[in-house]
Each structure stands twice: as structure tokens, then as C-alpha cells.
Amino acid sequence: MEMHDAKRVEIMIEAPLERRLTDALHAAEVTGFTVLPVLGGSGRSGRWSRDGQVGRAGMVAVICLIKPERLDTLLDAAFAVVEPHIGVVSITDAQVLRAERF
Amino acid sequence: MEMHDAKRVEIMIEAPLERRLTDALHAAEVTGFTVLPVLGGSGRSGRWSRDGQVGRAGMVAVICLIKPERLDTLLDAAFAVVEPHIGVVSITDAQVLRAERF
């Protein structure tokens, strides 16, 4: 099956910032992404868990598959939102089917 | 620790098709996979969110770790289900512990 190079970017960000991040991605014309829920975690600011929470607590994971040449645009847009906040950005080499979608 | 090469395939697919996909994987003797929930996302068909939904709305992410030589079998099986539908398939090089499990 024909596969095409792509980058898989995974952004863990605080839930209250989700809309800001996805708006920034849209503004940068990164219109493909998927948001996954996060149950809990641990980092420099300690452990946390979503159990029993009521407000927009916790984090979400935003996953973007993107053409390699558009990676920098994405990272610039994402980083502007994530930078003053806690959160983690990682990038992996990937391959995708149906390249016309990215 | 001893590690073995593997492929990590991530398939984002509409929730109403989940059973068809996993049945197709089983039929192709791909019996190891994990299904993650998805909160929302954005693509060519616009933005969506799972909040407040009642039916089998939204998407799920199916993750398969598989021996590299079995990748094509998996992709053929998955693609037959995904092809007419919206959804994204990505493949990453990975390594696994306990190779006997894959």
C-alpha cells in the first residue's frame, strides 16, 4: 500500500486552553487534528487526576498528522499557545495512507 | 532490555465502524489492538466534539502494534474498511518488549 512521509505531533495541553490551541492551529491552516482525553498524569507540577473533577480541569492530548514541510508552521502556532503554560510537545516520524488528506 | 522491531499503526475511524474494523482485523488474524476514545477533532469535514452526544457519534482511535512483516496484511484489512469513510491511518516505527506477544 502506498505510504507517504508525515510527522505526528502530540501536544499535551491544559484543558482550559484547548480552544485556544485549536483556534491557533486553524489560523495557521492546520485543519486536521484529533483530541484525545487524558485521565491524569505527573510532571514538574506534581501528580493530578481527572476523577471527580467538575470544572475544565486536567489536560487533553491533541494529535496532528502533517506533511513534513508544514511542521514548522504547526510548531510555531502551537508553541505560541503552549509556551507560557505547562504542557508537552513531541514529534514522531510517521507515514500515512491517503496523503491527499493532509 | 531486549527490544524488537515493530510497527505502530494508529487508525482514527468513525465510531459506528469500530466493530467492522475490529472484525476485519480479526479476520486478517490481527488479534492485538487497543481502542482509545476520542473527544473531538477537525478535518476536511469540519470540527466536531463528543460533548453531549447520545448516539454512536464521533470517532475512536485503534492502535495496533504489529511485526513489520505483517504490516501489509493489517493495512489491507484496515483500508478496506476505512477507505469509503472519513478517517486517518498512520504508521510509526516502534520497538516492543516481549516480542512473543505480537
Add this chain to the structure above:
Amino acid sequence: MEMHDAKRVEIMIEAPLERRLTDALHAAEVTGFTVLPVLGGSGRSGRWSRDGQVGRAGMVAVICLIKPERLDTLLDAAFAVVEPHIGVVSITDAQVLRAERF
């Protein structure tokens, strides 16, 4: 944007063992990780789904981004917990922003 090499470790483990795993990671001074919910899956022990479950059933996915040189520490700690149990450990090469966080 400056990126730094890292390893992305994904551990799928039974939910009743989550605390044991995260405690073991902490004990090994791996203090950064994120826990994702899992809806269901399939493996050598058959298919399962979280729907309608009441107890601490099912699995969770624990994701750790870590400096390559600390990978072995992490794997040793994780493996000690996972080994007698069902569960899957995979490792991918990744890159991260803000390396000082890892």
C-alpha cells in the same frame, strides 16, 4: 524551532495496576508521564470493552517522554510491574520541544 531527541514509551497496562506502575516510575525518578483512558481492546486473552463496567476493569495507556539515556531506567522500572501481567510496552523515537522539562 529547536528540538531534542527523546523516546516516547507507551505502556498499556491493566487499570488495577496503574498506581503500582506510576509509583514504580516515581521511585525510578521518572516523574513525567500521562495516563490515557482505553475503551477496549483485544489480545491473547480475548476481546474486552469498558462499556458498563463498574470495578477498576480494563486497561489504561501510560505515555512517557524521556531522554534517550534514561530509557533503560524507565523500562526496568516498568517491566518489573508489567512482567507478570498482561500488557504491552512500545518505544518510539521522538523529538521534543523544551528539553529542560524531561
Add this chain to the structure above:
Amino acid sequence: MNAIFDLAVSNLISPIILSFALGLAAAWARSDLTIPEAVAKGMSIYLLFAIGFKGGASVAAHGVDGTLLAAVGAGIVLSFGLPFIAFALLKTMTSLSRTDAAAVAAHYGSISIVTFVAATSVLEGRMIDAEGYMVAVAAAMEAPAILSALWLVAKSGQGSKFDPTLMREILLNGSIVLLVGAFAIGVITGEKGLAEIAPFIVSPFKGVLCLFLLDMGLIAGRGLRQAKGLINLQLVAFGIAMPLIGSTIGLGFGMLIGLGLGGTVLMMVLAASASYIAVPAAMRVALPEANPTIYLTLSLGITFPFNLTLGIPLYLTMAQWVTGG
């Protein structure tokens, strides 16, 4: 005319309708108010269980008059038939593609159980009895429309869409199974069973319905926001014309088989309402090329609020005129 107007106003200022309006408004203003998916699903399970059970218990109490089978049969015929009318209307009034039109048609042949429940509330508020087995009619009308739509698409040479897994999924859809199952439990355990669980399925029912409609309002509002540009005047006109046509046909069937006033109104409401839970999921599987934004916006964003606010009082008035009730 005055009567409809009064009825409409008194209908509009009920907590149920206002909760829906609150949801619409909150979504429109882009508030972050949301109901968790699990809670929304939980409420829909509650509503289906309660409405099914109450219908069954009522059948157990009042006995089955000869019209039960006729009513279920009429429902099935309506569900099979309405999509053809909807399809013809759409091809005439709008510029939707064949597939999109068929998908929309499937929704209008099927039913919205929440509209049904809201109508039941209105009838109860006016002390109008309705045949308990109308719940069974509702269940019977969920699925046939999907087949008609698939047939409409297959006919145009796009290949058969009928696959047996899909058929099984459609017939054993969770909401059908729950509605029919709860109905059967109600029939078996009767008034005694109802008395045991009435404090759960009767007393708080309307309050749960309010929160559920708040959620429907939120989803409809978000849908309408996103559909801007896609939904033109012709589509809106269809979304209002179709329930009027459907309810009129429903009225005819109701009279024909001799339903009482309440049952006739419910038959009209079933014919007038459009699915937005079961059918959309089936369409994603069977007609993935059809655009979900169109059918969801029409059924949930246009027809649902129309029925909820103006439709139900209108259908009641029509039925009263005709039956002289």
C-alpha cells in the same frame, strides 16, 4: 386560530421548551456549557426505559383493543413510505445530491423519540389519554425508513447498500431494543410493576426531560453554527413542510385505524418527527458519502424545534378539529 395560538404560547413557556431554548442560546453565544457524553447517554437510556415501561404498563392496564396491530402496521407503512415523499420533495425543492436526499429522507421516515415524549407530556398536561402501545409503534417506525433510503440509492445504480451485518445492526439498535424491552417488561409486570418503580420513572421524568432538552439545544445550536452557509432557505422550507405533510398523513392513518384523540396526535407526531440518533449512525455506515451536517441540521436544528414549539400544538388542534374531540 386563537386556540392554536394559546396552546402554542402555553406550550412555549413550559420548562421543557425553555430548557431547549437555553441550550440553543448558550451554544449560539459560544458558552462552554456542555453536558458530558456519558450523562447525555444515561439520560437517553432513562427516557427510553421510562417511556417504554409506561407504555407497556398502560397496555397491561387498559387491555389491547383491536387497533394495536393495525397501529403498528400503519407505523411500518408510514416509515417505509414517508422517505419516498421526502425524497421527491427534496429533489423538487432543493439541489441536494441523490445520496444526500436519500439520507435526509431516511431521517424523516424514522422518528424522534424525544419529540414523541414531549408530545406525551403535552397530552398528559391536558389530561388527554393516549393508547399505551403507541410506544410500540414508535419502536416499529425507527428502522424501515433506512431500508427505503438504501433502496433509493441502490436504484440509481450506485450498487447495493444492503449488507446483512448492517440489517442486524439497524434492527438490534440499542434504542429499539431498550424501548421494546422496557415495553415488554411493562406489559408483563403491569400496574404493579409500575407502582414499584414509579418514583423513578414517573415522578422525575419531566425534570430529566428538561436537562435532556438542554443538551439537545446545545447540540442543535452548535450544529446550526457550523452549518451556516450549508443550510439555505429551500432546506429550511423542507424542514418545516415535511413534518406538516407527515403529520397530515399520520392524521389520516390515525383516523383510518380508529385511534383515539391522544393516539392520533402521537401518530401524527411520529410521522412528523425526524430521527437524529439512530439513523445518523446508520447513515455513516451505509451512506458515508452523504454529508452528515445536512441531515443532522435539518432534523435536529430545524424540524425538531419546529415540532417541539409549534408542531405539537398544531397537530393537537388539527386532531381535535377532525375528531371533534
Add this chain to the structure above:
Amino acid sequence: MNAIFDLAVSNLISPIILSFALGLAAAWARSDLTIPEAVAKGMSIYLLFAIGFKGGASVAAHGVDGTLLAAVGAGIVLSFGLPFIAFALLKTMTSLSRTDAAAVAAHYGSISIVTFVAATSVLEGRMIDAEGYMVAVAAAMEAPAILSALWLVAKSGQGSKFDPTLMREILLNGSIVLLVGAFAIGVITGEKGLAEIAPFIVSPFKGVLCLFLLDMGLIAGRGLRQAKGLINLQLVAFGIAMPLIGSTIGLGFGMLIGLGLGGTVLMMVLAASASYIAVPAAMRVALPEANPTIYLTLSLGITFPFNLTLGIPLYLTMAQWVTGG
């Protein structure tokens, strides 16, 4: 015999049992009906809180007769002891491995709170009072069986399974804490506290129980589907014999310590029922080699429905015979 039969039939046509049957049937037919995990957990929290609170308030109202401590003690002895009987039976009747047999045995020493709740409903329906503190006995019986099972495995030289984290987890298990905590709140706030929240924990209780049993039916049904092939006749026989043995021993203990008719029946039900929430999670940690399909299918797929349908009326009849009540 006729009496049991009547009791069994009237028990079988209750909304509670039929809801369970509906769940079983839906799962069997592979319907996509499911209850969201969060809703199922929410209902289980509600049930534990309500049953604990009501038990406590009843103790506050009727005072504690001298048998409370004896009953709790009896419960602990039963929970420690029953696994040995179950284990011996399994090694005789079936070909399960030592570890699998021990894991199953742990489940049968522990209890199913939903079976307990269903029995309470049956007693209430027959106006039979039961000692409120039986809830405390239920809580006390949750954990000891696990220790017996670990001991059975350790004895066979497979290394000690006792680790202190595990012990803490078992004792501070959410359902034990909630049951005991709600019981304590009920004791402290008494009838006055109960009156304040009765419209929440008393009136809708049975209805919530129906939906919860629908969910249990769905899970049991899915489990039975998957266990085909693994579950043979011997295992089914064990799943029915063991509650009969357990209940008989429970009857003896109930008589010995002088419980009333209601309390004796509940003691029998506790002894007869098998855990399917707390113990499975503990087994995954402590005995990961044991096959969860076996113990879950036995406790939730065989013993639970047996107790729910035939067991409870049978135990009641037995207790009535013996106590002459």
C-alpha cells in the same frame, strides 16, 4: 414446593429480574445497547450509598441488639471459610488449575452487594423486617475471602502473595469504604437524616436497581458469549451447587446467632452470592495468572442469575421452614 414455585414466579416477573433478562437477551443478540461506564459506576455508588445509609438509619432506629457483633463475626468467619469449601469442591468437581480454583474460591467467599440489595427488595415486598446491620456484615465479608485464596495459592509453594500495598487496597476498597461510611452516616444521623434524603435514596431506589441490573445483564451476556467453550457442565454445576451449600451454612450461622427471619435470609444470601466487582480487580493484581473469564463468568454469568431468580425465593422458603416464620 408450591410455595417456592409461586414465590419464584412472582419473583421472576418483577421489573428487576426482567431488566436483567433484557440485558442478557440484548447482549446475546449482539445489540449495541450499552450503558456508559461512568453511568454504571454512578449507579453503583448510588446503590452502595443508599443501602449503607438505610442500614445505618435502621440500626439507629431499632437499636443494636446483642447479635450485631456476633453477626459481623459470623460474616468474617464465613468469608474466610467458604473459599476452602469452594476450593475443595472445585478441585473435586472440575479440572481447574490450583490458581484458577483459588481465584474462583475468593469470589464465592466474598459477596455480591447487588444480590444482597435484590434480596432486601424481596423481603420489603413481603413486609419482612431485617436487621439493618446486615449491611455491615456485607461490608465485613467483602475482603477476608481474598486472603484465604492467597493463602491457598501460597501454600502450594508458588511464593507468598501477601504484599502490604495489596492488603491496604483490599481493605480500603472503594465499595467497602462507601458502604461502611454511608452506614456510619446513617447511624449518626438516624431517622431524621434518612427523612431528609429519603426522596433520593429510598423512593427511586428500585428503579435505579432496574437500570443497574440491565447493565449487569448486558455484561453477563457479553461475558457468556465470550466464554463459550471455556465453561463446561462441571463449572456450571459448581456455580449452582456452591450457593446452595453457602446458603445452607449461612442458614446455620443465622440460627446459631439468633438472627430474625429477614436477617437469616440475608445471611444466606451473602454466603450464597459471589463477588464480581471488588474481588476480580484484586485478583488481577494478586493472581494475574488466573483466568478472569472463568471467575467472572461463574460469578456473574451463572451464580448471580441463579441467586436472583431461584436462589432468593428458595433461601426465603428454607428460612421460613426452619424458623417456622
Add this chain to the structure above:
Amino acid sequence: MNAIFDLAVSNLISPIILSFALGLAAAWARSDLTIPEAVAKGMSIYLLFAIGFKGGASVAAHGVDGTLLAAVGAGIVLSFGLPFIAFALLKTMTSLSRTDAAAVAAHYGSISIVTFVAATSVLEGRMIDAEGYMVAVAAAMEAPAILSALWLVAKSGQGSKFDPTLMREILLNGSIVLLVGAFAIGVITGEKGLAEIAPFIVSPFKGVLCLFLLDMGLIAGRGLRQAKGLINLQLVAFGIAMPLIGSTIGLGFGMLIGLGLGGTVLMMVLAASASYIAVPAAMRVALPEANPTIYLTLSLGITFPFNLTLGIPLYLTMAQWVTGG
């Protein structure tokens, strides 16, 4: 003194408080008892809807006396003003950074709707009427405090924190929209609307509140565990002093605008309580440098339990002394 003591004791042994204590204890003991996020959110939606609706219906029933606007105005002034007092106190009493102090101050200017609800329950238990529109005052006090805190930070030259998206988010926050919306529905549908859904929003209310407070106790307990070391005596002192100051000012405002005894107590409670749902989320966006552990522990771990147990009876006694009620 005896009166407060009696009130405090009778307050402490209510199911509501004891449920909170149970949650605290379970978290402290590291039990795995948790309430699913979706269920907790569902309960909070229920509570907001119910309290808003009941307030509105009460306004519809008793009419609006001239003090409604004055009360809302007073609430806004309090919400804007209290953060300055809190900030000054924190800079004097503690060694928090400017940003941390401002973030904490925002929480104390805003309100805790659950504390408000608990106070309403206490008043109802003592048959003390309160102005229904105090719910509107509560809604009006949610947001202004955030602006004061941002201003406090901006003033120190750390750059403007006011961005329009944030302002919209704060004002259209889900809990404000739901509270105000339900209040409006209550006003429009009045006693008639309330009667329709009372079995849902009135009867089971207190019971739901118990489970919700169990959850709050679990979260507070887990928070306190993790905050060990970060929370020193000065911070604890602030967490108790601030509600005393706030309630006293609230008392003054209540007297000034002529609220009745019930309304005055509620105004005191609003001034005394600290947000732990809406404001924390806003702070994560607006002041990410501020440490959430500090403000969450103070508001949910110190001030909330203080108000719940000792605060409310104390404020009631104060108001009774002053109004002679």
C-alpha cells in the same frame, strides 16, 4: 455562644456534612473510592439547574421587591472589592508572590455555589425564608473578582492580562449561563413550572447534594495530601480569616440594602465563600504562572470545609443577633 455551638453541632451531624467528611477521610486513607468525572459534572449541572430554577420560581411567586437590583449591585461591588482586601491580607500575612496572591484573591472575591446551596439547606431546615433572587446575586458575583485579580497583576507591570476571548469565556462560563438561564426559566414558568418538575429538582435535591459533597471531600482530601509542605500556618490562617472578614462585610451590605434574615445570611455566605470551579479554570488561562495547588487547597481544602461546618452556623447567628431575627 451556646446557640452557635448547638447550631454547629446540629449542622455537623447532617448527612451533607458527614458525606463531605467521608470523602475527606477516604482520600486521606488513600482509598480508591472515586466518582467518575462525568457523574460529578452531571451532579453539578443538576445542582445549578435546580438552584437557579427554584430561585426564579420563588421570585415569580413572591414578586420582586425593590431590593433585587440593589442586591445584585451589592454582589458585584463585593466581587470586585473583596479581592483587594484578600490581596492586601495575603501580602501582609503570607509570603506568596504577587501573582499567587492575586490568583488566590480572585477565588475569594468570587463564590462557591455549593456553599451557597448548603446554606440554603440550613435555612430551609430552620424554616427561614430567603429572597429567591439571591441566586442571581450569586451568578453576578462569579466573574468580577477575576477582573480585579488581573488588574492587580497588570498594575505591577507584568503586562496587560485582559484579552477579549478571555473576557467572553469568563462571562459565558457554563455555570453562569446555566444558573442565570435556569433562574430565567423559573421566573417565566413560575410556581406552575416548578410544580411540574419539583419531583426532580426539589425532592431528591439534598440526596444529590450529599453525593456531590462526597466527591468534593474526595477531591479536597486528595488535594490536601498533595499540598503538604506547601500550605503553612499563615495560609491556613488566611483561609479562615478571609471568610470571617468577607461575611462581616456581606452582613453590612445585607443590612444596608434591607435584605431579610435569610437573604442577609446568603449574602454573607457568598462573600465568605471562595470559588473552586470557574475561577481556577480562568486562572490557568490568565495567570498560568500562579500555582494552582495553592489556590485550590486554600479555597477547597480550607475555606470550603470551614464555611460548611462552622461558618454557616456562625453567619446565621451573627445575622440573627444583628437583625434581632
